[in-house]
Amino acid sequence: xxxxxxxxxxxxxxxxxxxxxxxxxxxxxxxxxxxxxxxxxxxxxxxxxxxxxxxxxxxxxxxxxxxxxxxxxxxxxxxxxxxxxxxxxxxxxxxxxxxxxxxxxxxxxxxxxxxxxxxxxxxxxxxxxxxxxxxxxxxxxxxxxxxxxxxxxxxxxxxxxxxxxxxxxxxxxxxxxxxxxxxxxxxxxxxxxxxxxxxxxxxxxxxxxxxxxxxxxxxxxxxxxxxxxxxxxxxxxxxxxxxxxxxxxxxxxxxxxxxxxxxxxxxxxxxxxxxxxxxxxxxxxxxxxxxxxxxxxxxxxxxxxxxxxxxxxxxxxxxxxxxxxxxxxxxxxxxxxxxxxxxxxxxxxxxxxxxxxxxxxxxxxxxxxxxxxxxxxxxxxxxxxxxxxxxxxxxxxxxxxxxxxxxxxxxxxxxxxxxxxxxxxxxxxxxx
Numbered sequence: 001x002x003x004x005x006x007x008x009x010x011x012x013x014x015x016x017x018x019x020x021x022x023x024x025x026x027x028x029x030x031x032x033x034x035x036x037x038x039x040x041x042x043x044x045x046x047x048x049x050x051x052x053x054x055x056x057x058x059x060x061x062x063x064x065x066x067x068x069x070x071x072x073x074x075x076x077x078x079x080x081x082x083x084x085x086x087x088x089x090x091x092x093x094x095x096x097x098x099x100x101x102x103x104x105x106x107x108x109x110x111x112x113x114x115x116x117x118x119x120x121x122x123x124x125x126x127x128x129x130x131x132x133x134x135x136x137x138x139x140x141x142x143x144x145x146x147x148x149x150x151x152x153x154x155x156x157x158x159x160x161x162x163x164x165x166x167x168x169x170x171x172x173x174x175x176x177x178x179x180x181x182x183x184x185x186x187x188x189x190x191x192x193x194x195x196x197x198x199x200x201x202x203x204x205x206x207x208x209x210x211x212x213x214x215x216x217x218x219x220x221x222x223x224x225x226x227x228x229x230x231x232x233x234x235x236x237x238x239x240x241x242x243x244x245x246x247x248x249x250x251x252x253x254x255x256x257x258x259x260x261x262x263x264x265x266x267x268x269x270x271x272x273x274x275x276x277x278x279x280x281x282x283x284x285x286x287x288x289x290x291x292x293x294x295x296x297x298x299x300x301x302x303x304x305x306x307x308x309x310x311x312x313x314x315x316x317x318x319x320x321x322x323x324x325x326x327x328x329x330x331x332x333x334x335x336x337x338x339x340x341x342x343x344x345x346x347x348x349x350x351x352x353x354x355x356x357x358x359x360x361x362x363x364x365x366x367x368x369x370x371x372x373x374x375x376x377x378x379x380x381x382x383x384x385x386x387x388x389x390x391x392x393x394x395x396x397x398x399x400x401x402x403x404x405x406x407x408x409x410x411x412x413x414x415x416x417x418x419x420x421x422x423x424x425x426x427x428x429x430x431x432x
Contacts, residue, residue: 003038005063008076015299032318064088074098090114097309099126105200105216116328121316123309128201130301132294145284147209149249152280156297157185157192158244160276194223198259202246206257211334215257218338222260234393241271254337262427342401347426355416356388371407
């Protein structure tokens with residue numbers, strides 16, 4: 001009988017154990033060998049409820065050298081300690097499962113190499129998009145496909161906040177507070193709202209699909225902190241919603257890997273992804289575009305993905321299912337340039353505050369024309385307060401980032417323009 005060790009017994013760890021308990025018969029019928037949870041390692045285990053038939057320890061490193069443990073499920077969070085646990089476990093020939101996206105994004109190259117060298121199973125389905133089987137889909141179901149692009153809503157916290165701002169008119173901070181109250185955001189939501197969480201996920205997907213080393217350090221990262229209800233309402237008027245997305249694609253010898261807010265046209269299915277849900281659009285050169293949609297976070301959703309990996313790990317250990325090896329076979333073998341954000345072309349949404357005087361619109365359009373930027377749509381609104389500043393909102397044609405940056409600097413220097421020009425990329429049709 002295979003012995004399972006759980007390292008970290010928080011929300012996901014407890015959901016994982018409960019999932020195994022409730023669905024024991026079904027899971028046991030899917031594996032090649034019987035298994036049981038033999039050890040739980042958690043620094044505060046004495047404050048938590050657990051099955052007293054299971055051995056426990058506060059030393060998370062103990063199970064990495066325990067000869068009785070065959071598979072370790074790492075659910076601690078953070079980077080430093082999980083890195084020590086996982087690398088030690090692999091070197092001791094133990095199969096490993098993790099939900100740790102930050103660890104994979106930053107140390108995945110090394111861990112993949114270790115797993116290959118020691119011929120052990122390493123599963124990380126839960127590291128991206130919770131219960132959505134994106135890793136399995138890309139590495140197994142679509143392994144013979146040339147993936148052209150992946151575009152997805154991959155952070156439920158950001159999606160919930162933007163959805164509440166759109167559907168209920170909440171200001172950003174109010175929507176964030178509500179997300180915290182409902183458990184959709186952490187007490188410290190920094191990594192969610194500043195885009196880092198999504199950056200970890202999209203860099204993992206890019207490295208898997210394009211067989212490159214983790215592009216995290218060169219990933220363009222922008223969060224949602226600067227999105228206002230005004231932007232959301234103006235986007236609606238133009239037929240768009242605002243979403244936070246991760247995008248990776250390959251063009252010639254360059255890879256794009258970026259996370260940032262975008263305007264998405266109402267006809268794009270991603271505009272209909274609401275609340276904390278996640279969705280990914282995958283485009284291949286043969287099958288066209290497919291969409292994966294579901295719960296991207298939460299204890300139950302994440303635990304479900306961990307259970308999927310557990311079944312694979314058990315069947316891997318008996319030689320029944322060795323597909324996991326394919327993930328690491330050519331990992332990191334390709335070397336492509338990572339496109340700089342300033343070189344990537346797209347339409348842009350611009351919000352400009354100007355004095356309500358004749359000729360100001362002509363000045364702005366002249367600046368854009370000098371940068372070869374044309375205007376696809378424009379709206380001018382009533383003054384926002386007594387100082388007679390008017391919001392001017394426009395959507396440009398597709399231009400690269402450096403051109404829009406140059407134009408913005410010149411617009412901001414105009415005598416009748418006040419404050420900063422706010423720019424958001426518009427998702428192009430070929431990125432759907």
